[in-house]
Amino acid sequence: MKKDKATIKLSATLLSISFILYLLNYIIFKDIVHIAEFLAQYIAFIPIEALVTVVIIGSLLENRDKIKKQQKINILIQVFFEEVGNELLCKLEPSEKKCCELGCLRWEFNDLLIKDTKNIRNEIEKHNVILELKSEDINSLYELLNSNKDTFIKFLENPYLTEHDTFTDLIQSISHLYYEISFRRSRGEYSEADMIHIREDAQRVYKNLLEKWLIYMEYTQKEYPFLFDLALQNAPFNDMEKLNKHI
Structure with missing residues:
Protein backbone atom coordinates (compact mmCIF):
# COMPACT_ATOMS: atom_id res chain seq x y z
CA MET A 1 0.00 0.00 0.00
CA LYS A 2 2.79 2.44 0.93
CA LYS A 3 4.57 1.59 -2.33
CA ASP A 4 1.40 2.32 -4.34
CA LYS A 5 0.96 5.70 -2.62
CA ALA A 6 4.59 6.60 -3.31
CA THR A 7 4.15 5.67 -6.99
CA ILE A 8 1.00 7.79 -7.30
CA LYS A 9 2.71 10.73 -5.56
CA LEU A 10 5.76 10.49 -7.86
CA SER A 11 3.57 10.27 -10.97
CA ALA A 12 1.56 13.32 -9.93
CA THR A 13 4.74 15.29 -9.24
CA LEU A 14 6.28 14.45 -12.63
CA LEU A 15 3.05 15.30 -14.49
CA SER A 16 2.83 18.61 -12.63
CA ILE A 17 6.41 19.49 -13.55
CA SER A 18 5.72 18.63 -17.19
CA PHE A 19 2.58 20.80 -17.21
CA ILE A 20 4.46 23.73 -15.68
CA LEU A 21 7.26 23.46 -18.25
CA TYR A 22 4.79 23.41 -21.15
CA LEU A 23 3.00 26.40 -19.62
CA LEU A 24 6.26 28.33 -19.35
CA ASN A 25 7.03 27.46 -22.96
CA TYR A 26 3.70 28.94 -24.06
CA ILE A 27 4.12 32.06 -21.91
CA ILE A 28 7.59 32.75 -23.33
CA PHE A 29 7.12 31.83 -27.01
CA LYS A 30 3.34 32.19 -27.44
CA ASP A 31 3.34 29.31 -29.97
CA ILE A 32 0.69 26.75 -29.09
CA VAL A 33 1.00 25.13 -32.55
CA HIS A 34 4.68 24.34 -32.02
CA ILE A 35 3.90 22.87 -28.59
CA ALA A 36 1.10 20.72 -30.06
CA GLU A 37 3.35 19.51 -32.92
CA PHE A 38 6.18 18.65 -30.54
CA LEU A 39 3.77 16.81 -28.22
CA ALA A 40 2.24 14.87 -31.12
CA GLN A 41 5.70 13.86 -32.40
CA TYR A 42 6.76 12.69 -28.95
CA ILE A 43 3.57 10.66 -28.47
CA ALA A 44 4.14 9.06 -31.88
CA PHE A 45 7.69 8.13 -30.83
CA ILE A 46 6.55 6.43 -27.58
CA PRO A 47 5.91 2.97 -29.19
CA ILE A 48 9.43 2.99 -30.72
CA GLU A 49 10.94 4.04 -27.39
CA ALA A 50 9.02 1.25 -25.67
CA LEU A 51 10.27 -1.23 -28.27
CA VAL A 52 13.90 -0.23 -27.68
CA THR A 53 13.80 0.08 -23.88
CA VAL A 54 11.39 -2.69 -22.94
CA VAL A 55 11.71 -5.32 -25.65
CA ILE A 56 15.30 -5.05 -26.93
CA ILE A 57 17.22 -3.70 -23.93
CA GLY A 58 14.98 -5.59 -21.51
CA SER A 59 15.62 -8.87 -23.34
CA LEU A 60 19.38 -8.27 -23.35
CA LEU A 61 19.39 -7.55 -19.62
CA GLU A 62 17.17 -10.57 -18.94
CA ASN A 63 19.45 -12.86 -20.96
CA ARG A 64 22.48 -11.50 -19.13
CA ASP A 65 20.81 -12.17 -15.77
CA LYS A 66 19.90 -15.70 -16.89
CA ILE A 67 23.49 -16.39 -17.92
CA LYS A 68 24.84 -15.12 -14.60
CA LYS A 69 22.26 -17.10 -12.65
Missing part, protein backbone atom coordinates in the same frame (compact mmCIF):
# COMPACT_ATOMS: atom_id res chain seq x y z
CA GLN A 70 23.04 -20.27 -14.62
CA GLN A 71 26.75 -19.77 -13.95
CA LYS A 72 26.08 -19.56 -10.22
CA ILE A 73 23.90 -22.68 -10.38
CA ASN A 74 26.64 -24.54 -12.25
CA ILE A 75 29.17 -23.48 -9.62
CA LEU A 76 26.88 -24.81 -6.88
CA ILE A 77 26.52 -28.12 -8.75
CA GLN A 78 30.30 -28.25 -9.05
CA VAL A 79 30.69 -27.65 -5.30
CA PHE A 80 28.09 -30.33 -4.57
CA PHE A 81 29.96 -33.01 -6.52
CA GLU A 82 33.33 -32.02 -5.14
CA GLU A 83 32.03 -32.15 -1.56
CA VAL A 84 29.76 -35.19 -1.62
CA GLY A 85 28.35 -36.05 -5.07
CA ASN A 86 31.38 -37.91 -6.42
CA GLU A 87 31.77 -39.86 -3.19
CA LEU A 88 28.08 -40.78 -3.22
CA LEU A 89 28.37 -42.02 -6.80
CA CYS A 90 31.40 -44.10 -5.84
CA LYS A 91 29.38 -45.64 -3.01
CA LEU A 92 26.51 -46.62 -5.29
CA GLU A 93 28.33 -47.50 -8.53
CA PRO A 94 29.88 -50.83 -7.39
CA SER A 95 26.41 -52.21 -6.63
CA GLU A 96 25.10 -51.31 -10.10
CA LYS A 97 24.15 -54.64 -11.64
CA LYS A 98 24.06 -53.41 -15.22
CA CYS A 99 26.79 -50.78 -15.11
CA CYS A 100 28.41 -52.32 -18.21
CA GLU A 101 25.58 -50.65 -20.15
CA LEU A 102 27.14 -47.33 -19.19
CA GLY A 103 30.48 -48.18 -20.73
CA CYS A 104 30.20 -45.03 -22.84
CA LEU A 105 30.71 -43.01 -19.68
CA ARG A 106 34.17 -44.51 -19.33
CA TRP A 107 35.19 -44.72 -22.96
CA GLU A 108 34.09 -41.26 -24.07
CA PHE A 109 36.59 -39.47 -21.82
CA ASN A 110 39.75 -39.24 -23.90
CA ASP A 111 42.42 -36.55 -24.30
CA LEU A 112 40.79 -34.44 -21.54
CA LEU A 113 37.67 -33.98 -23.63
CA ILE A 114 34.08 -35.13 -23.21
CA LYS A 115 33.06 -36.50 -26.58
CA ASP A 116 29.53 -36.94 -27.88
CA THR A 117 27.67 -35.72 -24.78
CA LYS A 118 24.36 -36.13 -26.57
CA ASN A 119 25.00 -39.86 -26.86
CA ILE A 120 25.97 -40.04 -23.18
CA ARG A 121 22.78 -38.23 -22.17
CA ASN A 122 20.70 -40.65 -24.20
CA GLU A 123 22.49 -43.62 -22.63
CA ILE A 124 21.83 -42.31 -19.12
CA GLU A 125 18.21 -41.47 -19.88
CA LYS A 126 17.35 -44.93 -21.20
CA HIS A 127 19.51 -46.80 -18.67
CA ASN A 128 17.52 -49.05 -16.33
CA VAL A 129 19.25 -48.71 -12.96
CA ILE A 130 19.36 -51.85 -10.81
CA LEU A 131 21.29 -51.62 -7.54
CA GLU A 132 22.13 -54.74 -5.57
CA LEU A 133 22.68 -53.07 -2.20
CA LYS A 134 23.35 -55.26 0.79
CA SER A 135 22.80 -54.31 4.42
CA GLU A 136 26.46 -53.37 4.88
CA ASP A 137 26.28 -51.19 1.75
CA ILE A 138 23.24 -49.42 3.16
CA ASN A 139 24.97 -48.83 6.48
CA SER A 140 28.00 -47.38 4.70
CA LEU A 141 25.70 -45.22 2.59
CA TYR A 142 23.94 -44.01 5.73
CA GLU A 143 27.22 -42.93 7.31
CA LEU A 144 28.05 -40.83 4.26
CA LEU A 145 24.62 -39.23 4.12
CA ASN A 146 24.51 -38.62 7.86
CA SER A 147 27.87 -36.85 7.84
CA ASN A 148 26.68 -34.55 5.04
CA LYS A 149 23.05 -33.90 6.05
CA ASP A 150 23.80 -30.26 6.91
CA THR A 151 25.29 -29.82 3.45
CA PHE A 152 22.08 -31.06 1.82
CA ILE A 153 20.00 -28.66 3.90
CA LYS A 154 22.20 -25.72 2.86
CA PHE A 155 21.74 -26.63 -0.81
CA LEU A 156 17.97 -26.84 -0.40
CA GLU A 157 17.93 -23.40 1.25
CA ASN A 158 20.03 -21.78 -1.47
CA PRO A 159 17.83 -19.26 -3.35
CA TYR A 160 19.56 -19.89 -6.69
CA LEU A 161 18.60 -23.56 -6.64
CA THR A 162 14.90 -22.95 -5.97
CA GLU A 163 14.54 -22.16 -9.70
CA HIS A 164 16.54 -25.22 -10.74
CA ASP A 165 13.90 -27.90 -10.31
CA THR A 166 15.99 -30.85 -11.46
CA PHE A 167 18.84 -30.21 -9.02
CA THR A 168 16.35 -29.51 -6.21
CA ASP A 169 14.73 -32.87 -7.03
CA LEU A 170 18.14 -34.52 -6.69
CA ILE A 171 18.78 -33.04 -3.22
CA GLN A 172 15.25 -33.92 -2.12
CA SER A 173 15.64 -37.51 -3.32
CA ILE A 174 18.94 -37.80 -1.40
CA SER A 175 17.32 -36.37 1.73
CA HIS A 176 14.42 -38.78 1.34
CA LEU A 177 16.83 -41.73 1.03
CA TYR A 178 18.66 -40.61 4.16
CA TYR A 179 15.49 -40.39 6.26
CA GLU A 180 14.20 -43.72 4.93
CA ILE A 181 17.43 -45.47 5.96
CA SER A 182 17.51 -43.62 9.29
CA PHE A 183 13.95 -44.65 10.11
CA ARG A 184 14.52 -48.31 9.24
CA ARG A 185 17.85 -48.46 11.09
CA SER A 186 16.10 -47.34 14.26
CA ARG A 187 13.91 -50.49 14.15
CA GLY A 188 16.86 -52.89 14.06
CA GLU A 189 17.81 -55.18 11.17
CA TYR A 190 16.45 -54.46 7.71
CA SER A 191 13.55 -56.61 6.60
CA GLU A 192 13.21 -57.74 3.00
CA ALA A 193 10.57 -55.05 2.47
CA ASP A 194 12.97 -52.47 3.91
CA MET A 195 15.71 -53.58 1.52
CA ILE A 196 13.42 -53.34 -1.50
CA HIS A 197 12.20 -49.88 -0.52
CA ILE A 198 15.70 -48.54 0.14
CA ARG A 199 17.00 -49.98 -3.15
CA GLU A 200 14.23 -48.22 -5.07
CA ASP A 201 15.02 -44.90 -3.38
CA ALA A 202 18.75 -45.40 -3.97
CA GLN A 203 18.16 -46.19 -7.66
CA ARG A 204 16.25 -42.93 -8.04
CA VAL A 205 19.14 -41.04 -6.40
CA TYR A 206 21.73 -42.84 -8.54
CA LYS A 207 20.07 -42.00 -11.84
CA ASN A 208 19.61 -38.36 -10.78
CA LEU A 209 23.27 -38.24 -9.83
CA LEU A 210 24.33 -39.58 -13.23
CA GLU A 211 22.40 -36.86 -15.06
CA LYS A 212 23.71 -34.01 -12.89
CA TRP A 213 27.23 -35.48 -12.92
CA LEU A 214 27.41 -35.06 -16.70
CA ILE A 215 26.35 -31.40 -16.34
CA TYR A 216 29.09 -30.96 -13.75
CA MET A 217 31.73 -32.50 -16.02
CA GLU A 218 30.64 -30.43 -19.03
CA TYR A 219 30.76 -27.23 -17.01
CA THR A 220 34.17 -28.04 -15.53
CA GLN A 221 35.57 -28.78 -18.98
CA LYS A 222 34.21 -25.53 -20.43
CA GLU A 223 34.88 -23.08 -17.59
CA TYR A 224 37.76 -24.68 -15.68
CA PRO A 225 39.80 -26.76 -18.16
CA PHE A 226 42.79 -26.68 -15.79
CA LEU A 227 40.64 -28.57 -13.22
CA PHE A 228 39.16 -31.00 -15.71
CA ASP A 229 42.10 -33.41 -15.52
CA LEU A 230 41.60 -33.70 -11.75
CA ALA A 231 37.85 -34.14 -12.23
CA LEU A 232 38.52 -36.99 -14.66
CA GLN A 233 40.86 -38.71 -12.20
CA ASN A 234 38.15 -38.53 -9.52
CA ALA A 235 35.37 -39.60 -11.87
CA PRO A 236 33.54 -42.72 -10.65
CA PHE A 237 33.41 -44.11 -14.20
CA ASN A 238 37.06 -44.46 -15.09
CA ASP A 239 37.81 -47.94 -13.78
CA MET A 240 38.26 -49.90 -17.00
CA GLU A 241 39.36 -53.03 -15.16
CA LYS A 242 36.08 -53.09 -13.27
CA LEU A 243 34.17 -52.62 -16.51
CA ASN A 244 35.94 -55.57 -18.10
CA LYS A 245 35.00 -57.75 -15.14
CA HIS A 246 31.33 -56.83 -15.60
CA ILE A 247 31.54 -57.62 -19.31
Whole structure:
Protein backbone atom coordinates (compact mmCIF):
# COMPACT_ATOMS: atom_id res chain seq x y z
CA MET A 1 0.00 0.00 0.00
CA LYS A 2 2.79 2.44 0.93
CA LYS A 3 4.57 1.59 -2.33
CA ASP A 4 1.40 2.32 -4.34
CA LYS A 5 0.96 5.70 -2.62
CA ALA A 6 4.59 6.60 -3.31
CA THR A 7 4.15 5.67 -6.99
CA ILE A 8 1.00 7.79 -7.30
CA LYS A 9 2.71 10.73 -5.56
CA LEU A 10 5.76 10.49 -7.86
CA SER A 11 3.57 10.27 -10.97
CA ALA A 12 1.56 13.32 -9.93
CA THR A 13 4.74 15.29 -9.24
CA LEU A 14 6.28 14.45 -12.63
CA LEU A 15 3.05 15.30 -14.49
CA SER A 16 2.83 18.61 -12.63
CA ILE A 17 6.41 19.49 -13.55
CA SER A 18 5.72 18.63 -17.19
CA PHE A 19 2.58 20.80 -17.21
CA ILE A 20 4.46 23.73 -15.68
CA LEU A 21 7.26 23.46 -18.25
CA TYR A 22 4.79 23.41 -21.15
CA LEU A 23 3.00 26.40 -19.62
CA LEU A 24 6.26 28.33 -19.35
CA ASN A 25 7.03 27.46 -22.96
CA TYR A 26 3.70 28.94 -24.06
CA ILE A 27 4.12 32.06 -21.91
CA ILE A 28 7.59 32.75 -23.33
CA PHE A 29 7.12 31.83 -27.01
CA LYS A 30 3.34 32.19 -27.44
CA ASP A 31 3.34 29.31 -29.97
CA ILE A 32 0.69 26.75 -29.09
CA VAL A 33 1.00 25.13 -32.55
CA HIS A 34 4.68 24.34 -32.02
CA ILE A 35 3.90 22.87 -28.59
CA ALA A 36 1.10 20.72 -30.06
CA GLU A 37 3.35 19.51 -32.92
CA PHE A 38 6.18 18.65 -30.54
CA LEU A 39 3.77 16.81 -28.22
CA ALA A 40 2.24 14.87 -31.12
CA GLN A 41 5.70 13.86 -32.40
CA TYR A 42 6.76 12.69 -28.95
CA ILE A 43 3.57 10.66 -28.47
CA ALA A 44 4.14 9.06 -31.88
CA PHE A 45 7.69 8.13 -30.83
CA ILE A 46 6.55 6.43 -27.58
CA PRO A 47 5.91 2.97 -29.19
CA ILE A 48 9.43 2.99 -30.72
CA GLU A 49 10.94 4.04 -27.39
CA ALA A 50 9.02 1.25 -25.67
CA LEU A 51 10.27 -1.23 -28.27
CA VAL A 52 13.90 -0.23 -27.68
CA THR A 53 13.80 0.08 -23.88
CA VAL A 54 11.39 -2.69 -22.94
CA VAL A 55 11.71 -5.32 -25.65
CA ILE A 56 15.30 -5.05 -26.93
CA ILE A 57 17.22 -3.70 -23.93
CA GLY A 58 14.98 -5.59 -21.51
CA SER A 59 15.62 -8.87 -23.34
CA LEU A 60 19.38 -8.27 -23.35
CA LEU A 61 19.39 -7.55 -19.62
CA GLU A 62 17.17 -10.57 -18.94
CA ASN A 63 19.45 -12.86 -20.96
CA ARG A 64 22.48 -11.50 -19.13
CA ASP A 65 20.81 -12.17 -15.77
CA LYS A 66 19.90 -15.70 -16.89
CA ILE A 67 23.49 -16.39 -17.92
CA LYS A 68 24.84 -15.12 -14.60
CA LYS A 69 22.26 -17.10 -12.65
CA GLN A 70 23.04 -20.27 -14.62
CA GLN A 71 26.75 -19.77 -13.95
CA LYS A 72 26.08 -19.56 -10.22
CA ILE A 73 23.90 -22.68 -10.38
CA ASN A 74 26.64 -24.54 -12.25
CA ILE A 75 29.17 -23.48 -9.62
CA LEU A 76 26.88 -24.81 -6.88
CA ILE A 77 26.52 -28.12 -8.75
CA GLN A 78 30.30 -28.25 -9.05
CA VAL A 79 30.69 -27.65 -5.30
CA PHE A 80 28.09 -30.33 -4.57
CA PHE A 81 29.96 -33.01 -6.52
CA GLU A 82 33.33 -32.02 -5.14
CA GLU A 83 32.03 -32.15 -1.56
CA VAL A 84 29.76 -35.19 -1.62
CA GLY A 85 28.35 -36.05 -5.07
CA ASN A 86 31.38 -37.91 -6.42
CA GLU A 87 31.77 -39.86 -3.19
CA LEU A 88 28.08 -40.78 -3.22
CA LEU A 89 28.37 -42.02 -6.80
CA CYS A 90 31.40 -44.10 -5.84
CA LYS A 91 29.38 -45.64 -3.01
CA LEU A 92 26.51 -46.62 -5.29
CA GLU A 93 28.33 -47.50 -8.53
CA PRO A 94 29.88 -50.83 -7.39
CA SER A 95 26.41 -52.21 -6.63
CA GLU A 96 25.10 -51.31 -10.10
CA LYS A 97 24.15 -54.64 -11.64
CA LYS A 98 24.06 -53.41 -15.22
CA CYS A 99 26.79 -50.78 -15.11
CA CYS A 100 28.41 -52.32 -18.21
CA GLU A 101 25.58 -50.65 -20.15
CA LEU A 102 27.14 -47.33 -19.19
CA GLY A 103 30.48 -48.18 -20.73
CA CYS A 104 30.20 -45.03 -22.84
CA LEU A 105 30.71 -43.01 -19.68
CA ARG A 106 34.17 -44.51 -19.33
CA TRP A 107 35.19 -44.72 -22.96
CA GLU A 108 34.09 -41.26 -24.07
CA PHE A 109 36.59 -39.47 -21.82
CA ASN A 110 39.75 -39.24 -23.90
CA ASP A 111 42.42 -36.55 -24.30
CA LEU A 112 40.79 -34.44 -21.54
CA LEU A 113 37.67 -33.98 -23.63
CA ILE A 114 34.08 -35.13 -23.21
CA LYS A 115 33.06 -36.50 -26.58
CA ASP A 116 29.53 -36.94 -27.88
CA THR A 117 27.67 -35.72 -24.78
CA LYS A 118 24.36 -36.13 -26.57
CA ASN A 119 25.00 -39.86 -26.86
CA ILE A 120 25.97 -40.04 -23.18
CA ARG A 121 22.78 -38.23 -22.17
CA ASN A 122 20.70 -40.65 -24.20
CA GLU A 123 22.49 -43.62 -22.63
CA ILE A 124 21.83 -42.31 -19.12
CA GLU A 125 18.21 -41.47 -19.88
CA LYS A 126 17.35 -44.93 -21.20
CA HIS A 127 19.51 -46.80 -18.67
CA ASN A 128 17.52 -49.05 -16.33
CA VAL A 129 19.25 -48.71 -12.96
CA ILE A 130 19.36 -51.85 -10.81
CA LEU A 131 21.29 -51.62 -7.54
CA GLU A 132 22.13 -54.74 -5.57
CA LEU A 133 22.68 -53.07 -2.20
CA LYS A 134 23.35 -55.26 0.79
CA SER A 135 22.80 -54.31 4.42
CA GLU A 136 26.46 -53.37 4.88
CA ASP A 137 26.28 -51.19 1.75
CA ILE A 138 23.24 -49.42 3.16
CA ASN A 139 24.97 -48.83 6.48
CA SER A 140 28.00 -47.38 4.70
CA LEU A 141 25.70 -45.22 2.59
CA TYR A 142 23.94 -44.01 5.73
CA GLU A 143 27.22 -42.93 7.31
CA LEU A 144 28.05 -40.83 4.26
CA LEU A 145 24.62 -39.23 4.12
CA ASN A 146 24.51 -38.62 7.86
CA SER A 147 27.87 -36.85 7.84
CA ASN A 148 26.68 -34.55 5.04
CA LYS A 149 23.05 -33.90 6.05
CA ASP A 150 23.80 -30.26 6.91
CA THR A 151 25.29 -29.82 3.45
CA PHE A 152 22.08 -31.06 1.82
CA ILE A 153 20.00 -28.66 3.90
CA LYS A 154 22.20 -25.72 2.86
CA PHE A 155 21.74 -26.63 -0.81
CA LEU A 156 17.97 -26.84 -0.40
CA GLU A 157 17.93 -23.40 1.25
CA ASN A 158 20.03 -21.78 -1.47
CA PRO A 159 17.83 -19.26 -3.35
CA TYR A 160 19.56 -19.89 -6.69
CA LEU A 161 18.60 -23.56 -6.64
CA THR A 162 14.90 -22.95 -5.97
CA GLU A 163 14.54 -22.16 -9.70
CA HIS A 164 16.54 -25.22 -10.74
CA ASP A 165 13.90 -27.90 -10.31
CA THR A 166 15.99 -30.85 -11.46
CA PHE A 167 18.84 -30.21 -9.02
CA THR A 168 16.35 -29.51 -6.21
CA ASP A 169 14.73 -32.87 -7.03
CA LEU A 170 18.14 -34.52 -6.69
CA ILE A 171 18.78 -33.04 -3.22
CA GLN A 172 15.25 -33.92 -2.12
CA SER A 173 15.64 -37.51 -3.32
CA ILE A 174 18.94 -37.80 -1.40
CA SER A 175 17.32 -36.37 1.73
CA HIS A 176 14.42 -38.78 1.34
CA LEU A 177 16.83 -41.73 1.03
CA TYR A 178 18.66 -40.61 4.16
CA TYR A 179 15.49 -40.39 6.26
CA GLU A 180 14.20 -43.72 4.93
CA ILE A 181 17.43 -45.47 5.96
CA SER A 182 17.51 -43.62 9.29
CA PHE A 183 13.95 -44.65 10.11
CA ARG A 184 14.52 -48.31 9.24
CA ARG A 185 17.85 -48.46 11.09
CA SER A 186 16.10 -47.34 14.26
CA ARG A 187 13.91 -50.49 14.15
CA GLY A 188 16.86 -52.89 14.06
CA GLU A 189 17.81 -55.18 11.17
CA TYR A 190 16.45 -54.46 7.71
CA SER A 191 13.55 -56.61 6.60
CA GLU A 192 13.21 -57.74 3.00
CA ALA A 193 10.57 -55.05 2.47
CA ASP A 194 12.97 -52.47 3.91
CA MET A 195 15.71 -53.58 1.52
CA ILE A 196 13.42 -53.34 -1.50
CA HIS A 197 12.20 -49.88 -0.52
CA ILE A 198 15.70 -48.54 0.14
CA ARG A 199 17.00 -49.98 -3.15
CA GLU A 200 14.23 -48.22 -5.07
CA ASP A 201 15.02 -44.90 -3.38
CA ALA A 202 18.75 -45.40 -3.97
CA GLN A 203 18.16 -46.19 -7.66
CA ARG A 204 16.25 -42.93 -8.04
CA VAL A 205 19.14 -41.04 -6.40
CA TYR A 206 21.73 -42.84 -8.54
CA LYS A 207 20.07 -42.00 -11.84
CA ASN A 208 19.61 -38.36 -10.78
CA LEU A 209 23.27 -38.24 -9.83
CA LEU A 210 24.33 -39.58 -13.23
CA GLU A 211 22.40 -36.86 -15.06
CA LYS A 212 23.71 -34.01 -12.89
CA TRP A 213 27.23 -35.48 -12.92
CA LEU A 214 27.41 -35.06 -16.70
CA ILE A 215 26.35 -31.40 -16.34
CA TYR A 216 29.09 -30.96 -13.75
CA MET A 217 31.73 -32.50 -16.02
CA GLU A 218 30.64 -30.43 -19.03
CA TYR A 219 30.76 -27.23 -17.01
CA THR A 220 34.17 -28.04 -15.53
CA GLN A 221 35.57 -28.78 -18.98
CA LYS A 222 34.21 -25.53 -20.43
CA GLU A 223 34.88 -23.08 -17.59
CA TYR A 224 37.76 -24.68 -15.68
CA PRO A 225 39.80 -26.76 -18.16
CA PHE A 226 42.79 -26.68 -15.79
CA LEU A 227 40.64 -28.57 -13.22
CA PHE A 228 39.16 -31.00 -15.71
CA ASP A 229 42.10 -33.41 -15.52
CA LEU A 230 41.60 -33.70 -11.75
CA ALA A 231 37.85 -34.14 -12.23
CA LEU A 232 38.52 -36.99 -14.66
CA GLN A 233 40.86 -38.71 -12.20
CA ASN A 234 38.15 -38.53 -9.52
CA ALA A 235 35.37 -39.60 -11.87
CA PRO A 236 33.54 -42.72 -10.65
CA PHE A 237 33.41 -44.11 -14.20
CA ASN A 238 37.06 -44.46 -15.09
CA ASP A 239 37.81 -47.94 -13.78
CA MET A 240 38.26 -49.90 -17.00
CA GLU A 241 39.36 -53.03 -15.16
CA LYS A 242 36.08 -53.09 -13.27
CA LEU A 243 34.17 -52.62 -16.51
CA ASN A 244 35.94 -55.57 -18.10
CA LYS A 245 35.00 -57.75 -15.14
CA HIS A 246 31.33 -56.83 -15.60
CA ILE A 247 31.54 -57.62 -19.31
